[in-house]
Amino acid sequence: MSSSRLDWIEKWFETKGWKAREFQLEAWKAYLRGENGLIHVSTGFGKTYAGVLAALADLTLEEQKAPGIHILYISPLRALSADIIKSIQQPIDEMKLPYTVEGRTGDTSASQRAKQKKNPPSILVTTPESFNLLLASEEYREALKKCRLVVIDEWHELMGNKRGVQVQLCLAHLKKLAPNLRIWGLSATVGNPELAGRVLNGNVLKNFVFITEKVSKEIEVQTLLPDEIDSFPWSGHLGLAMLEKVINHVDIKQSCLLFTNVRSQSERWYNEILLRKPEWEPIMAIHHSSIDRERREEVENKIKTGELKLVICTSSLDLGVDFPMVERVYQVGSPKSISRFIQRAGRSGHTPTGVPRIYFVPTHALELFEYMATELAIDRGLKEDIIPPELSFDVLAQHMVTLASGEGLIPSEAFEEIRHTYAYQKIERYQFDNLLLFLTQGGRSLSAYPYYHRLKELNGRYLVHDKKMIQQHLMNVGTITSDPSMRIKFAKGGSLGSVEESFVSKLKKGDRFVFSGKVLEFMMIKDMTVFVRLAPPKAAVVPIWWGSRLPLSSLLTSHLKEIFELIEQGRYQHPLIEFLSPIIEVQKALSRLPGRNYLLLEETLTREGRHLFIFPFEGRLVHEALAALLSVRLSLRTKVTFSFAVSEYGLEILAPSDYKFDLEVIKECLSLDNLTNDIQRSLNMTQLAKKQFRDIAQVSGLVYQNRMGEKRTMKNLQMSSSLLFEVFSKYEPEQPLYNQSFDEVRFFQFQESRLVSVLRKIKEMPFELYKTSRPSPLAFPLIIERIGSLVSSESLQDRLQRMKEKWKQVS
Structure with a gap:
């Protein structure tokens, strides 16, 4: 058969x-x-x-x-x-x-x-x-x-x-x-x-x-390099210093995708290319998730037919769509993940016999080391592990209301059904019953409000009887939440897409901003719609969308440290080594390169104070957690005021000039002892949890973004979710959704499981402390992170140039 x-x-x-x-x-x-x-x-x-x-x-x-x-x-x-x-x-x-x-x-x-x-x-x-x-x-x-x-x-x-x-x-x-x-x-x-x-x-x-199936489909990877490393930026993620290089490299006869990591970056790149190459406008387009669906589909169709030769895009084109006409891909900046790099490379040569071609475009000097680490992992056939979430009670609450909106929910059957998923394999019956109590009576805190009595029991089956409540629930089903967005329309008709309310709220009549590759002039807001008109292609701001930078994966960080270790030992041969030699030699002269088997620290005295740079090379999120941990633990030992900065590569502690860093104290502050409580006590933990709770409240149906006939504003959502957060904090701290907000901050924001793994490794490592006469190349991104927002870009560049000049005396 x-x-x-x-x-x-x-x-x-x-x-x-x-x-x-x-x-x-x-x-x-x-x-x-x-x-x-x-x-x-x-x-x-x-x-x-x-x-x-x-x-x-x-x-x-x-x-x-x-x-x-x-x-x-x-x-x-x-x-x-x-x-x-x-x-x-x-x-x-x-x-x-x-x-x-x-x-x-x-x-x-x-x-x-x-x-x-x-x-x-x-x-x-x-x-x-x-x-x-x-x-x-x-x-x-x-x-x-x-x-x-x-x-x-x-x-x-x-x-x-x-x-x-x-x-x-x-x-x-x-x-x-x-x-x-x-x-x-x-x-x-x-x-x-x-x-x-x-x-x-x-x-x-x-x-x-x-x-x-092991398929012999090699990825052809090349790197576009700046003319010289000394003049290349040391931080940032836009990569516009490489703009002319990319424009000169693009073969406009071939179909290309240029990937950026964030939407605002794609808007900047599109407009900067268009300013220099206006004749490319008919064969160039921009594509990201906030652009109107019809416009996105039009771009996708033109990529398929080969009508478009250059599309600047984000992860909106990462997945699944077949583009047999695409012959090469450009990746601006490190994608922070081996899998993401492979996925984007695969957008070209998208046939069994095609050859994926991707060109890496660094946005700052140290990303070239990230590129070498990415290349090494790809050669080994490695990809990141994916860690699935567990016990997401907001998603479970939403699912239970969905079932009750249809055939009804029988608790004993539903519990067994749910327990046979990976996500809820560890759920206890009392947790399920507490959630059911919350959906039927609002829990202990909200029992007086009929609005939160969504489910009613009838002969052992729980149902949503209110048709308006069912309709409202169905309008809000989903797990992707964001800053509420507003439609952008031309005053004379025609939709462009959506931009987030928090950005629009700062605009005044006549202000110009870039969207969908066009310079627009803000006219007015009416009925949650932003009305605009085309403006001349002059200076304009770019919207910043809700969300954070892509995190550096643990697989990439481990290979990054291996690359440094092999370079330190003289056992790594790569064409980029010679190009990067000015950085490598200065780093070695002042300190040393990081490695997998020791923790590198540098102490530097400047006019600003005494700096301690720590280089775990574990990604920004882990370093933010380490900084929070150090801030709490150091504050318990001394009344000195510290400043902190973090980057993908490490963290900086800035103390007064007369403060003496004690290596043993730093080791004790990086221990696993009392970890959860100390993170919980960090100054911004509750605020982070409150922000996370807004999303949980939306998914679980505590607050609805879309109501019958209206879309709630960001201010309303924040007020409603903040009020509920405070109520649970005061009257029902065992409430599962309230506790989930702290769990998610630890899981997503602080990456607690990864943090625990890093602290365990640090405990077993020797500390290598170097007292440097000036900040090393690895310390540069941390200095820029801390002072970049305090001074103008021009004075920052002057300051960095003076620091680079001092390097020449070292090398």
Whole structure:
């Protein structure tokens, strides 16, 4: 039986002139044996067909005729839906199969959704958020009982965040509706595939297969270098010092993507290129997540056809879209992650025979060491492990309300269902009951407010009886929260996209800002819409979007320290070593290079005071946690006022000139003893938790961003969530959502598990302290971090130049 189905697939492949790859054959056979699995193969080799074709071939004649959703395909991005539908539709049309393929995302019209309820497609392509909404609909739940396969695309993109938690909960419920369900994940860049499979398959690996294929698809990587290292910037992330180099290097006859790490950076690069090359405007575009969907889709279509030759973009183009016309990629600045670098390189040469080409464009001098570390990890075939969140009670609260909005929630059944997910494997019954109490009575603190009595019990089943409350919940389903955004429209019509309220609130009439590659003049705000008109291409500010810089991954930091160690020992040969020799030699003359087996510290006396530079090389987030820890512990020992600065590479403590740093005291302050309490006591911990609580309150439904007929402002959301935070702090400190805000700060902001690992390593390391006559090259980014916001860019450059001149005396 399996053989005949495989013949069907291979026959279609022959009509296309294709030959099935080994991993595709293996996946089809495993599916036909009734197994679940994870397909872990590089981008551009046909994972979509590996995931769905066996299921298409396996449907019987009876199933073909029976109404229902037989295959559910989940993609992390709405923008990918059209491409996925087109890919699946092709074999259906060419083999004349009686199946229908449709999409169901936030962009699907109300009329189309109504048609799907009455006549569901055989194959539905959707997103995690829309998957959640399907479970609240009686018609969709009935249609999903026929489901035999769920495919989750780009699983590495979902596994490590709350959207992945949302998918886990929905899959657990779908298994109850469709007992014969099989689950398959598709992924290209994950360092811990076994854990990825466990998270995907309900924390078990029974009847589960891992399918991969070693493919010889080398990434062609090159670096664009500044003319000389001494004149190159020492900090920052825009990279505009390399603008002319990039413009001269771009071959406008070829299709290129230029990746930046943040949206504001992409806007700056687009406009600076356009100022120098206005003739490129017809063949150049910008793409990021805040630009209007229709404009993004237009750009994507023009990339596919080759009409656009240069697109400046962010992670909005990281995933899944096939761009066979793209021949090269530029990466401005370190992507801070091996997997992200590989993912972006794979946007070029996006065919089985294509060669991915990526050009690294450093934004400051020390990033060239990051590049060498990235290259070393890629040569070793390594990618980052993804750590999935656990016990996200806000996502669970949202899911429970979704179930209660539909068929209802039976506590004993729901608890068992939830406990069989990876995310909630450690949940205790009392935690579940407390959350249920919160949803039914508002908990102890909010019991007097009917607004928080969302669920009501009827014969052992909990339901949401208020139709307006159901509608409001469905309007707000999701786990991605952000600063509330405002639409940007031209006064004479035409939408551009959205910008965050916190940026717009600072604008005055006549102010100019850059958005979607255009210089706009702010006119007015009306009905949560920003009205603008085009302005001449003169100086204008660039919006800064909510969010933080990309964190440096632990895999990259370990290779970075190895690179330094090998250079120190003279055992690393690389073309960049000679170029970087001025930095290396000065660092060695003043101090030494960092290593994996010791902690480098430098002490320097300047007119500002006494500096202690510590170089763990563990990334900005870990260094922020270390700085918070040191601030608390040092303050308990002395009344001296310290200043702190952190970078990706280390941290600086600035003390008065007469202060004497005691190495033993620093070692004691970097111990694991009483770690959680000391971090909790850091001055900004409560404020960070309060900020995090705003997102938790939105996801859990404590506050709603979208209300019937209105969208709440940032000020309203902050006031409401802050008030609730204070209420829980005072009257109900055991409240699970309140405690989750502190847990998430430790997990995301301070990366506590990584911090613990770093402190354990530090405990076993010797400290190498060098008293330097002037700040070393490694100390430069820390000095810039601290003083950059206090002086003008011109005076800062003068100051740095004077420091560089002093280096010449050292070398």
